[in-house]
Amino acid sequence: MTADNNTDGxxxxxxxxxxxxxxxxxxxTALADFSMTILHTNDFHDxxxxxxxxxxxxxxxxxxxxxxxxxxxxxxxxxxQARAENENTILVDGGDQFQGTLFYTYYKGSMTAExxxxxxxxxxxxxxxxxxDGPEVLREFVDTVExxxxxxxxxxxxxxxxxxxxxxxxxxxVGGETxxxxxxxxxxxxxxxxxxxxxxxxxxxxxxxxxxxxxxxAGVNKIVVLSHSGYGxxxxxxxxxxxxDVIVGGHTNTLLGDMEGAQxxxxxxxxxxxxxxxxxxxxxxxxxxxxxxxxxxIIEASGQPLLIDASVEENQGVLDQIAEYAAPLDExxxxxxAETSEAIEGNRDxxxxxxxxxxxxxxxxxxxxxxxxxxxxAIANSGGLRASIDAGEVTMGxxxxxxxxxxxxxxxxxxxAQLMEALENGVSQVEEGAGRFPQIAxxxxxxxxxxxxxSRITEVTVGGEPLDPxxxxxxxxxxxxxxxxxxxxxxxxxxxAYDFGPDLADVTAEYLAANGPYTPYTDGRITIENAPAAx
Numbered sequence: 001m002t003a004d005n006n007t008d009g010x011x012x013x014x015x016x017x018x019x020x021x022x023x024x025x026x027x028x029t030a031l032a033d034f035s036m037t038i039l040h041t042n043d044f045h046d047x048x049x050x051x052x053x054x055x056x057x058x059x060x061x062x063x064x065x066x067x068x069x070x071x072x073x074x075x076x077x078x079x080x081q082a083r084a085e086n087e088n089t090i091l092v093d094g095g096d097q098f099q100g101t102l103f104y105t106y107y108k109g110s111m112t113a114e115x116x117x118x119x120x121x122x123x124x125x126x127x128x129x130x131x132x133d134g135p136e137v138l139r140e141f142v143d144t145v146e147x148x149x150x151x152x153x154x155x156x157x158x159x160x161x162x163x164x165x166x167x168x169x170x171x172x173x174v175g176g177e178t179x180x181x182x183x184x185x186x187x188x189x190x191x192x193x194x195x196x197x198x199x200x201x202x203x204x205x206x207x208x209x210x211x212x213x214x215x216x217x218a219g220v221n222k223i224v225v226l227s228h229s230g231y232g233x234x235x236x237x238x239x240x241x242x243x244x245d246v247i248v249g250g251h252t253n254t255l256l257g258d259m260e261g262a263q264x265x266x267x268x269x270x271x272x273x274x275x276x277x278x279x280x281x282x283x284x285x286x287x288x289x290x291x292x293x294x295x296x297x298i299i300e301a302s303g304q305p306l307l308i309d310a311s312v313e314e315n316q317g318v319l320d321q322i323a324e325y326a327a328p329l330d331e332x333x334x335x336x337x338a339e340t341s342e343a344i345e346g347n348r349d350x351x352x353x354x355x356x357x358x359x360x361x362x363x364x365x366x367x368x369x370x371x372x373x374x375x376x377x378a379i380a381n382s383g384g385l386r387a388s389i390d391a392g393e394v395t396m397g398x399x400x401x402x403x404x405x406x407x408x409x410x411x412x413x414x415x416x417a418q419l420m421e422a423l424e425n426g427v428s429q430v431e432e433g434a435g436r437f438p439q440i441a442x443x444x445x446x447x448x449x450x451x452x453x454x455s456r457i458t459e460v461t462v463g464g465e466p467l468d469p470x471x472x473x474x475x476x477x478x479x480x481x482x483x484x485x486x487x488x489x490x491x492x493x494x495x496x497a498y499d500f501g502p503d504l505a506d507v508t509a510e511y512l513a514a515n516g517p518y519t520p521y522t523d524g525r526i527t528i529e530n531a532p533a534a535x
C-alpha cells in the first residue's frame with residue numbers, strides 16, 4: 001500500500017467515525033429528506049503553515065516528526081476527501097481569516113484570498129480582524145475572493161468602500177436545494193478593530209431575524225448563520241430568533257466535541273438550532289452532517305471537528321506555493337533572538353482570565369523600555385497576545401506570532417481614578433474571555449468576580465503603595481489600547497500621549513535577549529477572587 005493510499009484510508013476512517021450517525025437515517029425517512037455536510041473553519045489567522053502544540057509556527061524538524069497540526073497544505077487534502085464522500089458539501093468560514101503571522105503583515109489580504117479561492121469556500125462572515133487595516137484592505141479582499149462576504153448586523157451604507165461590497169445574506173444551491181446564508185460580526189467591532197466612523201454595528205439577534213424573515217418570505221427554509229460573535233452569544237441568538245437551523249461560530253476559538261479540551265457538545269443544540277465551532281488556526285476542520293425534512297426542519301445533526309494532524313497528508317503543490325510566499329520572510333522570522341528556559345504561557349484561556357507568564361513578559365518589557373521616562377505602570381491587553389512560546393531558542397518569527405499587530409508603545413499620563421476605571425474595564429468581561437483583560441507591570445490588583453462589572457477591583461497598589469485616585473501616574477500600553485481599543489476609552493484623552501514608540505514585538509524581543517536565557521514566571525501581581533469554576 002502506498003503512503004498516499006494509507007493517508008487517504010486514515011482520513012476516510014476518521015470521516016466514517018465522525019459521520020456514521022448522521023448517515024444512518026431513521027427507518028421510514030421520506031425520500032424528500034435532504035442531507036448535506038457543512039465543512040467549516042474559523043479564526044484561521046493566516047496560519048498557512050503548520051502550528052505547534054503551542055499554536056505557534058512549527059519548525060520543519062518538528063513537522064517532519066509528525067508533531068504539528070494544521071496548515072493549508074493539509075486542509076486541502078482533508079477538504080478534498082470530505083467532498084469526495086458527499087457531493088452535497090459546502091465550505092464556510094466564521095471570520096478572522098486575517099492577522100496573526102508575518103504572512104498577513106507582508107501580504108495583507110491577498111495571500112488569504114488566493115488560498116481561500118483555491119480551497120473553494122462558499123461564503124464567509126466578517127470577523128473583527130478583517131477590519132484591522134480599515135475598510136480599504138477589506139474591500140480589496142472582497143474584490144479578490146470568488147465567494148460572498150456576509151455581515152447582517154452592520155450598516156455599511158455610509159462607507160463608500162463597502163456599501164456595494166458586503167451583503168447581509170445570500171443563497172446558494174446545493175444538490176438542488178436552496179440554502180440561505182447570513183453573516184454576523186461582533187457588535188463591538190468598533191472597539192476591537194478599525195472599521196472607521198462610517199460603519200454602524202447593530203444588535204445581532206434583530207439583524208439575524210430580519211434576514212431570516214426575508215429569506216423565509218422568498219421560500220428558503222434551510223438557513224445557516226455564519227457568526228463571528230462567540231459561543232455564548234451564538235446561543236443567545238439561537239434563543240432569541242426563529243428559523244435559524246445552524247450557526248457556524250467563531251471569535252471565541254471554542255472547541256466543541258467529545259475530545260479533551262472541548263467546551264461543549266458538537267453540535268450544541270439550542271432549541272432546534274445546531275451550533276458548531278472548530279477552535280482556531282486550522283487545527284481542526286469542522287464537519288457537521290445535517291438532514292432536513294421537506295419543510296426545512298433538522299431531523300438529524302451530528303459530526304465532530306476533524307483534527308488536522310500528521311495523518312493528513314500535505315499537498316505538495318500547496319507546500320510549494322507557501323514556500324514561495326515565505327521566501328521574503330524567512331530571513332526575518334528565522335533569526336534567533338533569545339532563549340527561554342521554559343515554555344512561556346500565552347494560552348488565551350489563561351491570559352484572558354488571570355496573570356500569565358506571557359503577560360508578565362510583555363508588560364515587563366514595555367515598562368522596562370520606558371521606566372526612565374517617568375512611567376510607573378504598564379497595561380497590556382491580553383487580546384494582543386496570540387500564542388505561547390516553547391522552551392529553547394526563540395526566533396523573531398515566534399515573537400511576531402505572539403505579537404502580530406504591529407502595535408507601537410504608547411506613553412501617557414492618567415489619574416489614579418482613570419487607572420482604576422481602566423482596571424474595572426479590564427476585568428468586566430472575564431466570563432466571556434474578552435481580550436480586554438489586563439496584564440500588568442509596576443502595580444498589583446485584586447478583583448472579585450462575584451461583584452458586578454464596574455465594582456470588581458478591591459485593591460490596587462502602584463510601586464508598593466496604595467493607589468491614590470488624585471495622583472497622576474505615567475502609563476505605557478500599546479497604541480491600540482491607548483486609542484480606546486478593547487473598551488479602554490478612558491485613555492483616549494489622556495495627557496501627554498505619545499503613540500509612536502517602537503514596535504511592541506521588537507521591544508519584547510530585545511527584552512528577552514537582554515534577560516536571557518529568560519525564565520518565565522508569575523509572581524502574584526494579579527489576584528482573582530471568586531472566579532467561575534471551569535466547565
